[in-house]
Amino acid sequence: xxxxxxxxxxxxxxxxxxxxxxxxxxxxxxxxxxxxxxxxxxxxxxxxxxxxxxxxxxxxxxxxxxxxxxxxxxxxxxxxxxxxxxxxxxxxxxxxxxxxxxxxxxxxxxxxxxxxxxxxxxxxxxxxxxxxxxxxxxxxxxxxxxxxxxxxxxxxxxxxxxxxxxxxxxxxxxxxxxxxxxxxxxxxxxxxxxxxxxxxxxxxxxxxxxxxxxxxxxxxxxxxxxxxxxxxxxxxxxxxxxxxxxxxxxxxxxxxxxxxxxxxxxxxxxxx
Numbered sequence: 001x002x003x004x005x006x007x008x009x010x011x012x013x014x015x016x017x018x019x020x021x022x023x024x025x026x027x028x029x030x031x032x033x034x035x036x037x038x039x040x041x042x043x044x045x046x047x048x049x050x051x052x053x054x055x056x057x058x059x060x061x062x063x064x065x066x067x068x069x070x071x072x073x074x075x076x077x078x079x080x081x082x083x084x085x086x087x088x089x090x091x092x093x094x095x096x097x098x099x100x101x102x103x104x105x106x107x108x109x110x111x112x113x114x115x116x117x118x119x120x121x122x123x124x125x126x127x128x129x130x131x132x133x134x135x136x137x138x139x140x141x142x143x144x145x146x147x148x149x150x151x152x153x154x155x156x157x158x159x160x161x162x163x164x165x166x167x168x169x170x171x172x173x174x175x176x177x178x179x180x181x182x183x184x185x186x187x188x189x190x191x192x193x194x195x196x197x198x199x200x201x202x203x204x205x206x207x208x209x210x211x212x213x214x215x216x217x218x219x220x221x222x223x224x225x226x227x228x229x230x231x232x233x234x235x236x237x238x239x240x241x242x243x244x245x246x247x248x249x250x251x252x253x254x255x256x257x258x259x260x261x262x263x264x265x266x267x268x269x270x271x272x
Contacts, residue, residue, distance in 0.1 A: 009077030011164055011196035012039035012062055017071035018221075019057055030221035031057040035071070037215060037224065039164075044190060044197045046207035048254070049217030050262045055200045057222075059166045062198065063087055075164065085113070088162030088195075092169040094149045095156070096141040102128065102152055103137040109160045127155040131185065147178040151185065158189050165190070167199045171206070183210060183238040191235065204258065208250045209238045216254060219261045226257055 017035040020028055031054035039045045047055050060066040061073045064083045073080045075087070096105050103124055110120035128134055131151040141149060150171065157165065171179045187210065190197060201207050207214045214228045230250060232241060241247050 008041065009074070010038045011041045011043070011076060012037065012198065013072075013074040014038075014058065014061065014068075015072045015074070017061065017068045017073060019054070019061065019066065020069045032061075032068075032223070033221040034223050039196050039198060041196055042194045044199065044210060044212045045215060046199045046201060046211035046213070047215045047217065048201060048204055048207050048258060049222055050219045050258075050264075051202070053217050053220040053261070054222035055217060056168050059089070059168055059198060059200060062164070063089055063166055084164075085160075086163040088157040088160055088165045090153055090157055090165070090167045090170045092172055094141065094153060096149060096152060098141050101138045101140055102133060102144070105141075105152055106155045106159055109156060113160070123159060124155070127159045128152075130158075130189070131155045145178075146174050147182060150174065150182055154185065154189060158193060161193070162195050165193075165195045165197045167197065169201055170199075172202065179206070180239050186210070187234075187236060187238070204255055205242060205251055208232075208247060208254065209236065209241055214250075214254060216258050217261070219264050225261065228254055 014035055014037040017032055018030065019032040020030045023029050035058070037045075037058065047058060049055050057066065061068055062075065062080065064080050064087075075084055097108070100108070103121070106127055107120045107124040110123065111117065125134075125137065128137060131154055133148065133151055133155070136144070136148065141152075144152070153170070171182050174182060183206070199207070199210060208230055211230055214230060215224055216226045216228070217223070218225045228250065232244065232246060
């Protein structure tokens with residue numbers, strides 16, 4: 001059977017990628033080796049692995065913040081050659097400007113991209129409404145709770161209409177209850193936007209609750225050990241799905257796979 005030339009490429013491809021860099025002491029270190037990953041358009045992929053194995057490096061390669069030493073990284077079918085405006089990045093720590101209020105933080109992206117000021121502020125107010133922060137437009141970061149700051153970060157990112165969303169342990173600093181609320185907020189915004197997501201986390205249950213597929217990485221230098229498709233219905237009520245028997249089974253199975261790498265990698269992580 002002939003394959004149609006019109007089949008759309010994946011949103012993200014890492015093809016036989018290795019990434020090496022020099023440590024402050026001048027030693028060559030390998031973060032990733034023979035690494036392969038594919039993320040479809042609109043797909044939510046979570047990445048789990050031992051501490052220090054190179055999970056965040058995958059995000060840096062996709063975003064263009066780093067280049068592969070060997071192999072190829074492609075976004076929407078084209079090689080990554082620099083920072084791509086179609087990609088949004090949510091970091092572990094807040095990326096809010098402390099001297100700007102909430103509204104001015106959210107509007108910064110559109111203004112930087114050359115959008116009209118009046119329209120940018122209108123859209124920014126709309127996004128603050130979507131994340132439940134109407135009435136907090138003129139507050140500053142230090143006046144907000146951790147969960148509210150994360151809502152600002154989501155509005156900051158989604159206002160730019162990213163086609164790809166990279167998230168590096170974005171909710172790790174939040175308490176368990178706030179984290180569940182943010183999970184459901186993220187899934188709602190993702191469903192509306194249809195973006196492709198790569199979500200790095202140390203929390204296996206978080207990965208299973210959110211993702212379509214979970215990539216398990218080996219201890220560093222990381223390669224892909226296994227990939228699990230998460231066949232749980234959407235939309236997902238994160239607060240309730242953790243009690244689903246299939247959720248529990250996914251978590252148990254993936255943890256049994258991941259545990260070997262965590263135990264094997266612990267001595268080197270402790271030494272580092």
